[in-house]
Structures are given as C-alpha cells and as structure tokens.
Amino acid sequence: MEDQAVCCYRHPDRETGVRCVRCERPICPDCMVSASVGFQCPECVSTGSGTGQSPRANTPRTVAGGAVTADPRLVTKALLGVNLAVFIAVYFVGDSLTDALTLIGKAYDPNLPGEVGVANGQWYRLLTSMFAHQEIWHIGFNMLSLWWLGPPLEAALGRARFLALFLVAGLGGNALAYLLSPQNMGTLGASGAIFGMLGATAVLMRRLNYDMRPVIALLALNLLFTFTFAGISWQAHLGGLVVGTVVAYGMVHAPRDKRALVQWGTCALMLLVIAAVVIVRTVQLNG
Template identity: 35%
Template sequence: MITITLLVFLLQLIPGLGVTNALQYAGAYSIPAFGSFEPWRMITVSLVHSTSSPFHILFNMLFLWLMGRQVESLIGTGKFVALYLISTLGGSVAVLFLASPLQPVVGASGAIYGLLATFFVIARKSGGNTTGLVILIGINLVFSFVTASISWQAHVGGLITGGVVALILVQTPRRSQRNQQIALLAAVVGVLIVLTALRSVLTF
C-alpha cells in the first residue's frame, strides 16, 4: 500500500497529468444528478494526497508503516487488504452523507483510522492496555474536527467501519468460520453500497 501510494503521489506532482483530479472523491461523484457518476473514486481517494503540504502523505504513510505492519502480522495480508479497502469505502460513505457533495477530499485517512480501530479491538480482545491508543485516537479526532482542511467525516467513517470489520475478524478467527467471516464482511460492504445507493437518490 505504501509503495503504490507513494508512486501515485509522485505522479500527482507532474504538472498537467491530472492524477489528483482523476482519483480524488467528492459526494457528487456518487450522485448521478450531478452529471458525473464515478463511484470508484470512493476507493481511489486513498491513493491521492494533498500536494500543497508533504505532511499529509508523510503522516499517513508513517501511521500505515507503524500500525499497518502490526495489524497485518496479526490478521494476515488478505484480511489486511480487505480491512483497508472496506475502511476506505466507509470513510467515503461518511463523506457522502455528512460533507458538501461538491467538496473534494483526498487521502488514506479513512483507511488509517480503520487500522487504528482494528488495533484497538484486537488489543481489547487480548486483554491489552488500550489507554494510550484511546488517547491517540481521541487527540487525532479532536484535531480533525478543529482543522477546516481535514475531512473529519472520512476519519469517523473509517474508524467506525474499521471497528465493525475488526469485530467480525476477532469473532470468527477459526478456519472453520471462514465462510461466516466472508459472508459478514460481504454484508458490511453490502450495507455501505446500499447506503451509497440511497444517498444517490436523496436530495438533501
């Protein structure tokens, strides 16, 4: 994920290539009435970051490297990728419902918050001390709400979705529960798709 995201960021820096505009997300891309129905941007948004400040991608990739490696080692690569993508989708659904449909957003923060939620759920399940993690999540959420340029909607959506995915993973750890796990994860994706479809026909 880090390598792909960094490569995309380098492409973003090339003038005239239009990578940011092609991959960023806004609610309008999920609402046909706005004339440009491109729902895949709900996932591709995680690949692009702000080019006006290097701190956006640096902080996200730092979190992904520090937290992502640990989560991946605990749940496996396949489940990690699923978690990352579903959390991204959840963040975009929150943006769709809670932000202006014309406000573009970029970044992997929805996925990062999904990883934070997963690490919290796993730590709680194993009886670990989660105080520091709760403080970290709380500080970041507060910063999200008070900083105008940050999409708090994507952060909250990714956090909630990642938490739900994590609960499914820790409750179905055995190989014999694999089909149940897949069905539950598919149900989460299904709910997110239904919510997206509902918002696409609502006018508020």
C-alpha cells in the same frame, strides 16, 4: 511493587498476556498459532506436541486464522508503494490527475461538458481517492501511521484479511463523506483507512488483553484533531473508524469452526451497507 512485564519468549522486546496452551511460554501476535482452544507457540505446533497429528495438520495460523508468513509487512509495503507512486504521479501531472482521482459527489467541470462525480456514474472515485494525496504533510502523516499500525495488524490478521480491512474501512470512510459532505466538496487521502486501522488495533489489543491506554490516548488525540482543525474530513475519519472496528471485531472474534463465514460475511455486510449509503446519496443528488 509492580508486576514485572511478561515478554514473548522469541521476541524479548514485546510484552504479552498470552501463553501457549501446551508449554505455557508467553507468545506475542507474531508467534501465536490458533489452536482448537487458545493459542500454541511455533515449536509446539511444528512438533505436533501431544496431538497425534503431523506438523502439516498444524499449519501455523495468525490470531485471525490467516497464514503465518515470513514477511508480515508485505501488504503494508505494497500499500505504501501505491500511495507514494500516486503522489509522485500527481506531482508531475498536476491538478488534472488530482481532479480525476478525488472523491466528489457532483459538480460542474468547466473543462468537460456536463458534471462529474460519483453521482454522475464515476464510482471509481470512492476507491481512487483513498490513494491520492496533494500535500507533503498529508501523505507524510498518513504513511507514517500506515507503517506504524500496518505490520502488527498484518501479522495478527494475515495478508488477505489485513488488505480487506484496509480497503473496506477506506470505502466506509468515503461513503460517509459522500453522504454527508457538500456535493461539490472534494475529499482525498488514506485517512479513512488509517482510522479503520486504529479501530482495528483497539479491537486486537482488547482481544489479546493488552494495555488499552496507549491506543485509546492515540485515538482520542486523532479525534481531537479531526474535529478541531479546518479542512479535515471528519466524515471520512468517523466512517473509516466505525467500519474498521466492526470488520476487525468480526475477524478476531469469529468462532474457529465458522471463521471464514463470519469474517468474510462481516466484510460483505459492511460492503452492502456502504453500497446502500452510496445509492441513497446518488438518488438524492440526482433527484
């Protein structure tokens, strides 16, 4: 006979393997408040149960130490809005805007004197290409993935950490694409950041002792598509996945007394690696 699923006492539709260390009620990521040992539920925190501290001293925190917010989808909505706004702008302006935003190493532009690309000093392309899409199926798939993966991650990490994860993973994917793709091949889309979110989801589920099979199956399916279909930048997907996984691991496993140092230090370390990759490729293309 199978064990009955345990669900959060505040969200009966959400299975969980974590309980409040004080009252032992089951709690999901949205209800977890980081304590000196384990996690507490919002009720125990609000009353300062057994701590001798005021409620203010027990400000609700996410599993990664971020502030618990009323709308755990705000950053996800903002990222969706930026991507959609850029897509609409590209639709009306045309290829000239796409060409200006796309990640490209170094290529001759017949409409401009000389060459364009990251190796030509256009560093912004490493960031702008994360928000540019040309085909409706491309932005549709990426935005559905963002809407599905984003809110749980944002609720568990907090707004600032979730945004940092998205951006650093996207930059990591673009850096690897810049390093390994042909210099005149264009790359665009949020796929690198999305793969980083997939890796982060796996790390978070492992941290909370959730069933890993669904996310492993989803990741395997996406990797299968990445390496079997033409026209997909496997470099961006793989780079985003690795960087997102590393950043998420640093965020959810950081010790409480050194949480900020470890979390932001991990992000800084990944940015240094990304910068080194970009510099190496730039020297190579300009050599």
